[in-house]
Amino acid sequence: MAAAEDMLTGLPRLGLGLGLRSTHFETILSGDPQDVWFEAISENFMDSGGRPRAVIRAVAERYRLVLHGVSLSIGSTDPLDFGYLAALKRLAAEVRPAWVSDHLCWTGVNARNSHDLLPMPLTEESLAHVAGRVRQVQDYLERPLILENPSSYVRFAQSTIDEPDFLRALAEETGCGLLLDVNNVYVTCFNAGVDPLAYLDAVPCERVVQMHLAGHQDMGSHLIDTHDRPVRPEVWELFRLAWARTGGASTLLEWDDHIPDFDACLAELRKAERYMAGESTPLVPEGRGAGGEGVSNPVGFIVPRAMDSVLEDAA
Amino acid sequence: MTDLAAAQRLMHEALIFPDADPASAQALFAGDGRLGAAGGLAVYQRGYFLRIAACMREQFPALCHALGRALFDDFVADYIRDCPPERHTLYDLGRRFAGWMEANRPDGAAREPWVDFMIDLARFEYAVFAMFDAEGNEGRPFATADTPDSALRLQPAFALGSYGFPVADYYHAVRRGEEPPLPMPAPSHVALVRTDYIIRTIPLSGTHHAFLAEMLAGHGVEASLGTVAARFGLELESARGSWREAQGSRGRWIEWGFFVGANP
Numbered sequence: 384m385a386a387a388e389d390m391l392t393g394l395p396r397l398g399l400g401l402g403l404r405s406t407h408f409e410t411i412l413s414g415d416p417q418d419v420w421f422e423a424i425s426e427n428f429m430d431s432g433g434r435p436r437a438v439i440r441a442v443a444e445r446y447r448l449v450l451h452g453v454s455l456s457i458g459s460t461d462p463l464d465f466g467y468l469a470a471l472k473r474l475a476a477e478v479r480p481a482w483v484s485d486h487l488c489w490t491g492v493n494a495r496n497s498h499d500l501l502p503m504p505l506t507e508e509s510l511a512h513v514a515g516r517v518r519q520v521q522d523y524l525e526r527p528l529i530l531e532n533p534s535s536y537v538r539f540a541q542s543t544i545d546e547p548d549f550l551r552a553l554a555e556e557t558g559c560g561l562l563l564d565v566n567n568v569y570v571t572c573f574n575a576g577v578d579p580l581a582y583l584d585a586v587p588c589e590r591v592v593q594m595h596l597a598g599h600q601d602m603g604s605h606l607i608d609t610h611d612r613p614v615r616p617e618v619w620e621l622f623r624l625a626w627a628r629t630g631g632a633s634t635l636l637e638w639d640d641h642i643p644d645f646d647a648c649l650a651e652l653r654k655a656e657r658y659m660a661g662e663s664t665p666l667v668p669e670g671r672g673a674g675g676e677g678v679s680n681p682v683g684f685i686v687p688r689a690m691d692s693v694l695e696d697a698a
Numbered sequence: 699m700t701d702l703a704a705a706q707r708l709m710h711e712a713l714i715f716p717d718a719d720p721a722s723a724q725a726l727f728a729g730d731g732r733l734g735a736a737g738g739l740a741v742y743q744r745g746y747f748l749r750i751a752a753c754m755r756e757q758f759p760a761l762c763h764a765l766g767r768a769l770f771d772d773f774v775a776d777y778i779r780d781c782p783p784e785r786h787t788l789y790d791l792g793r794r795f796a797g798w799m800e801a802n803r804p805d806g807a808a809r810e811p812w813v814d815f816m817i818d819l820a821r822f823e824y825a826v827f828a829m830f831d832a833e834g835n836e837g838r839p840f841a842t843a844d845t846p847d848s849a850l851r852l853q854p855a856f857a858l859g860s861y862g863f864p865v866a867d868y869y870h871a872v873r874r875g876e877e878p879p880l881p882m883p884a885p886s887h888v889a890l891v892r893t894d895y896i897i898r899t900i901p902l903s904g905t906h907h908a909f910l911a912e913m914l915a916g917h918g919v920e921a922s923l924g925t926v927a928a929r930f931g932l933e934l935e936s937a938r939g940s941w942r943e944a945q946g947s948r949g950r951w952i953e954w955g956f957f958v959g960a961n962p
Contacts, residue, residue: 430787432833433855434895454786460703467786492706495782497713497746498753504705512702537727537738541701574738575731605732607741679745683752686788689830690759693897695870696954 387527387558394482394527394560394592397447397633399652401645403427404638405687408438410645412445417649420447422635425483426454429470435687443478449593449633450475451562452485453682454496457520457530458503458513459489468523475524481633482592484529484562487513487550500680504539505549510556517557529592531562534570534599534608534679546571547585554590561587563629564595565621566614570606579621588628596622596655597637600677607677611640613651623658631659640681712739713746714782750778750791757792758823760872764816764880776802789831796820811883815863822865822888825857829890829897836895841957843949847919850957855892858902858910860885866899893955900954905930905937906947910956 400420403411411421421442428439442448454467475483488500503509520528530553532546544552550561563586572579596619598612614622614636626634636652699707705726712723720736727735751774755762762770780802781794799817803809834855841850864886871878887907889900902910905926912922919941927937941948951957 426787430789431831433831433892435831437836437895456786460700460706464786489706490786491783492703492710495710495714495784496786497710498749498783498788499713499742499746501706501709501742504702506701508700508702512700536731536733536741537735538731539705539726540728540735541705541726542728574733605737605741678748678752679741680749681752682749682788683756686753686756686791687830688756688759689827689897690869690873692830692895693826693869693873693899695866696898696900 387521391527391558391560391590391592395447395633396631397449397481397593399655400447400449400633400635401648401652402451402635402637402639403439403442403448404642404684405435405438406642406684407645407648412438412441416445419649419652420449420481420633420635422449422451422637423478423480425450425452425471425474425485428478429467429474434692439474439478448478448480449635450478450480450483451531452483453500453680454490454498455485455520456488456490456496457485457516457528458487458501458509459492460512461492461494463516463519465523468520472524475526482529482560483524483526484531484560484593486531486533487546487553488533498682500533502533502535502537502539503549505542505544505546506539507543510544510549510552514553514556517553517559521557521559527558527560529560529562531564531595532567532571532586534564534567536574536605536679538575545585547582547587551585551587551590554587559590560592561590562593562595563588563591563625563632564597565625566595566597566599566618567608569615569618569621570599570608573606579617580624583621583624583628588625588630591625591629591632594622594625594629594632594634595637596634596652597639602677608679609640609677610637610681611677614654619654619658620663622655623661623663626655626659627661639684640678642684709739709742713743714779716743747775747778750774750783753788753791754795757789757827758795758820760869761816761819761823763872764819764868773799789827792820792824792827796824812880814883815865815880818861818863819865819868822859822861822869825859825890826869826897826899829855829857829892832892834892834895835955835958836893839959840893840955841952841959843952845952845957845959847948849959849961850913850919850952851960852910852913852956853891853958855897856914856956857890858907858914859888859890860907861888862886866901870899889956891954891956898954905932909941909947 397420403421403423600607600609724735835853887902927934
């Protein structure tokens, strides 16, 4: 634990960053370097022998990079997948990320994968289980693991610990760092009918290495974490508070569905500078949204459009 | 089984089989949120299918076009019920799709041609998708016209396929934004080869396919020519000629990046 803890304190403050998405590859690599860092979805690149692997190598040569996973399944009761961890470690050795992160969640069980970030029962049993696995992962990767609070739509009846307290205990027991997704805080708290400011008060901000910003969809009765639109004012306000309390944690905008062009994403990210400077937006109650089929944690962007890379030849 | 394991097993089963035992699944959750236990679980159940269906449409765009999105999504719903995703990578989602379609043909024993076409198209599209991210030879030297036959080896990002329909033609028509009719049955052989991260689909004759299949199995040029000549009743010298002549296969296939040069 001490080793992870020591490494955590040495992690850099990267400023503002964007999720690395395939629709932006060409712009990122062909234009002038921007004052930005990138977060790459580990699973997009770790098994790749094709263009994605070449792209991430090229991006890593020009920009600071972190690796963000969606399939570690740290909370699952299935055995840890050391094949997955080996591929992740190889990728990390290749692109030298500032850190490696994933989610406080499980993605599957019984050797099956839901490809979703499923919520944990927050109990002492879960805490011991996850802490043991975090230690194993940190030992294997030889670096601290950074874990993100997921968005959630249910609370397990057996839960006995609030999520911020669970994260605090986990971090203290293992030396892991935290990725505070302020949009997830807002979505989870809204859906649970609890105060997001109370969540923020309880979360151990000194452990927060990185923050996430994203858009969500208002379904009227509840919110869906769609990552498909601009950040809501209420989330910006949470971000303003969290940024100050974390002492300026590295901050990243996620945009995973209906992804606009690179400049539009960059413009949305740059709005953060106003809140970092202390500008406050009054909390506005959520209005009823347009409805439609919002999907939480969209992953379609992870699957490349192979058809765009195919040519036809006459024999 | 621990409480945690039991809870995870029950919730995961509820994603795959949402109608199997809704009361037990909903009992996992507190009812104090805005969505309640059933509403909250439904977000995960709905998201499970929509998320995977979106990824399957990315892996099988021509098949989705051929079936129409609604029918394609129906196939996907049944597929992931019977074959839930196993691996951490989304790239693996479609690996078993063609086999599952064959085992669950909607025409039963009647074997209607359109079903055969859909299965062939699924096989072809997954091969293309796998080629996109396969280990390749980018950044390393390819064979040249000067590479001796004895050193020619197929490069790693190379694959062969044989189909009962002209699936590559249909795929490219969809790629060009056309509305191609479903094709009539006709045998087709296709090579897939990737250079500079671009995949080329190359139609092959039966003899060319057989020759390349021999090479893919690890045989050299001369042995492969001999096997194909014997199988197709050709004179060996004639086969050698069509391989080496100015407009022959050798020059074109080297130009298209089929081969690397093995160390002597």
